[in-house]
Amino acid sequence: MSEAHLLEPLVRRWSRRLPLSADDRSAILALPATKKSFGRDAYMVREGARTTECNLLLRGFAYRQKLLSDGERQIISIHIPTEFVDLQNGLLGTADHSVQSLDRCEVAVIARPVILEVASSYPNLRMAMWIDTLIDGSIFREWVVNVGRRDARARIAHLLCELALRLEQVEAGRHGMFDFPITQEQLADCTGLTAVHTNRTLQSLRKDGLIQLTARTLTVLDWDGLREVGDFDELYLHHQAGTGAR
Amino acid sequence: MSEAHLLEPLVRRWSRRLPLSADDRSAILALPATKKSFGRDAYMVREGARTTECNLLLRGFAYRQKLLSDGERQIISIHIPTEFVDLQNGLLGTADHSVQSLDRCEVAVIARPVILEVASSYPNLRMAMWIDTLIDGSIFREWVVNVGRRDARARIAHLLCELALRLEQVEAGRHGMFDFPITQEQLADCTGLTAVHTNRTLQSLRKDGLIQLTARTLTVLDWDGLREVGDFDELYLHHQAGTGAR
DNA sequence: CGTTAATTTGAGACCATTCAATTTCGGTGG
């Protein structure tokens, strides 16, 4: 596969965000990037390590996590294809958390100097990158609210709403059906719950006819119901971002 | 007070982050900014509102919050003087959360077009701004961990460590003593606890000789002990950020 | 000083955890 094809998803992603010139598009496709594959739970970035590159997720899911001194972990975000998993490492010299593959992944690796060069030469792409990191931040904020003030049912429902919506945005699902390789233990680490209680909570959501979650597939059966339970408002995803800056 | 003086704290803040040229410094000081004062709990930014400006905190504390449909709230961050409270609003068109003054505040208001103009004309200042928003994001991530996986004692201890350290960084305290106008109810909303339990937890930290917290003053008596209880590692504050990007 | 906000205290209830043990699922080799 040529490098032009490799970064095509990035062109589409950023085009959705703001209008790109022909120049912008070809600049993206001309970026020097390396394709890299990861098995399950492989480290893409290690907390504490010096950072030298950014990873764009092309296939598979990934997650960011922090470990506590007692060995517990908190998952900080889930990433789906077409998203950068560590764009902040273009500017921050040390990784403050780890990034791991959730299932088999493919990523495009872009060196930091390339990121910085693009940012300085292409105003639109710089904006797109900055906005990407800002939306990252907005999602973190919502996660603080989720684990801080919602009960177990709402936490899980909210997380499922968010992931379903983001998957829809990148056309990774249809009719509320999504490939969903996340284990209950991982869902628990996203929501600050135990795996056991996550299991019981999922059963409760299933019993109420809100979702179906089996065999690596999530189906949202009652979108409005799930939103309601999860107290979900998609504003924080800033799907229409980029229009405000003009 | 002249406008040059108004933005002097910003020069100092960003100089700590990366080396600024004389040009950069005078550009900051020449920025059109308006001074504005707020009483207690006044709204500086309202969730859902269109955004047109950014606010730099000059005096007093501020906090960001989200309200849930059941009326509960989660505080997402606390801000101290010299920090922007809503720099992301330079690019994102709609506020996804509210910002309120914690006590009496003074801010410098900078219009969005000014922010964008600075970002496009001054590479160093653009980097400083971007890094500021990235560190914001890093702090949000740590807060997810804090409310997600730590028990009450650790949550409070961690929050106090963070605030004490950030206050020290901007020289707003000495010998572990800080002006600290935050109520227990607000601490509770930062940590996802109730005010009652926050009160008991603070008592426990006091009993162990870790802190003193009375009359709007926080004193860290046993820094190492508090770090230990809070599982605190300051890496995520990226105090040395900006060096990695060169 | 009076009045409201903030802190403190007590006791009972509950949501989520802990700790096993069991069942089901997904992948693998014979």
Next chain:
DNA sequence: CCACCGAAATTGAATGGTCTCAAATTAACG
């Protein structure tokens, strides 16, 4: 294609950290 295996999901029962709901005390402020 079936037997096997480890991982993931599920179940039960007891424990516990935090919440709830008042009520009392203290501090802040005009």
